[in-house]
Amino acid sequence: MTRNPSKNKSGRRTFLRTAGKALAGAVGGGALLAKSVAQDEHVAGNKATTSFPTEDYDWTEHRWAYGIDATRCIGCLRCVEACKAENGVAKDAHHFRTWVERYVYLEGEEKAQVDSHSDPQNIAASGSESEYRFDNRYKDEKVTKAFFVPKMCNQCQHPTCVQVCPVGATFRTEDGVVLIDETYCIGCEYCVQACPYGARYFNEETRTSDKCNWCYHRITKGLLPACVEVCPVGARIFGDLNDPSSSINEFIDNNRIHVLKPETGNAPTCFYVGIDKEVS
């Protein structure tokens, strides 16, 4: 077989030219397609903002916030149990969407003794990892000051968990709640590390990160989060900052409020009253 080098060369050149055009076309086409998809999504996104997550809920109309009055909390732990039941949180001593801490100052001591209901001693007192109570370990001590502090996800305005998520599976909604898309989370637990408040944990069942979402499935239907609903002393306050007459606005307006670890710059939307310098 003989070959014509020049013909071969020109063939190669033509091929390269055609391939180049095809590639350019593919890239250009791809870009156009991507643009049109993005536009579609944008439209869908606009639609979504007016009716999300349900038909009759508009997340642009609300700005949820949470108040905790530590002076009222009695450490009954109804909130913890209600939360576990409502959200299907693992019934053990290592996974909590909300928990309660006990701070006790003993006479002559500068620093508080701190524990939570997940402490092995308290678990031993309750007799089960799925039932919670504080034991009576200080009954023979002289206590100068003692109080309880409920804790949970602070639904930060600048959430580090959202910042570090490599896939964008966790995000802050328009109404101010940080959610996790468990169908997209890869379970790297970077967010668990990044949360300064220890609010996130790894859900062994879904194999994704998990945390409190202020019972988003309830609040978008006009209900209160389970923990707020069951609190017998009104230590937990929840409401819409956009509603001037809401209980949360009343709570914020009538108290000197604090947030946890303000130095992180996370800007929590969980506001505290009656906490001590030891609380972090």
Place this chain on the structure above:
Amino acid sequence: MEMLVSAPYTGYVYPNETIIPWTLLIAIYPYLTGLVAGAFTVSSMHHAFGMERFKPVARFALLISLSCMIFVPLPLILHLGHPERAMNAMITPHLSSAFAMFGFFAAFYVVLLALECWFVFRVDNVARAQSSTGVLRTFYRAITLWSDDVSVKAREYDRKWLMALAIIGIPGAHGLHGYVGFVYGSLKSREWWGSDLMPVIFIFSAVISGMALCIVLYVLAARLRRIRLDFACLKGMAYALWGFLMFALLLEALGFANIVYKGKEGIDVIMEYVRGPLFVRYFVVQFGLGAVLPIMIIGGMIARDTRGKQFVVGLVISSVLVLISVFMMRWNVVIGGQEISKTMKGLLTYIPPLYGRQGILAGTAVMIAPFGLLWLLTHLFPPWGDMSQEELK
């Protein structure tokens, strides 16, 4: 569902902290990337900086770097709750995350290393394709992309590519590893990690670990192949290891001094930790045995102009100590950071399980895997001679 092992603790820790999120595999991940960067540095001493004394080990170091790099993503993927979603990070990277770029950086670096290897071994592979038969011939022909041009012009062209790749590769390798340091250093939730020095500390510890590995494997390979060691090359690596080791130690010490001197809230717990559970791991193994002792051994040998077997033994012992020290450093950073509670009021103790995805056995397998690949690669592409350069001269 894997069995949950909760970490025992003292003081007060947040309830969710009792399950340690990042375990042995996440300590192995920066260790492997460190070895990649360090071995690449050794290879670049010859390929980019033209240091002739590093020539006997340059190609071998490149294969070490490639073997480790291919396995870098494995511990990360194994650790994921949903390994099947790992590609989500590349399909929809969330750009604000320090971790979002990992897949791209890793992929870029594997391609770069593979390309560099291709150019480095091209002339050898052409020769092997010509001298072998059957399947091997087809394999080497395919590897060379059916090109058998080994003319002076072609080799000059290879050399230019190699230079360019090495020049991109050096900042690439160190960038990749500095980035790993940033993944930890950028977190404000943990005092033990949140340091501006972290990326730099990671880079220097990477360089020393990779160099130490090259020294150990070079001596081991020479013994197995019953060939004479190139003393000048070994001494060159000893000098480099010695110098970088001093920088690494200084930076680590500065990092620690910063935490102590600033004495921010929670320093009591940190001091309780370093004086207690961390003392042996940190001061004795990582600093004492793994850094100060090798500096003294190598320094002593250089000062006394030790030669021969004594030098080789001293250098290998120092290198093994450095390898242990750097692994300890990774452990002390990754696990140590999580053993200090975010409450800064308590300390946890991580006990690695033997079995399971996060267990010691799985971790050991991940650590051994690169060396299995290296064994295969050194058989397919023996790095011992450097035909291309010889012939070019």
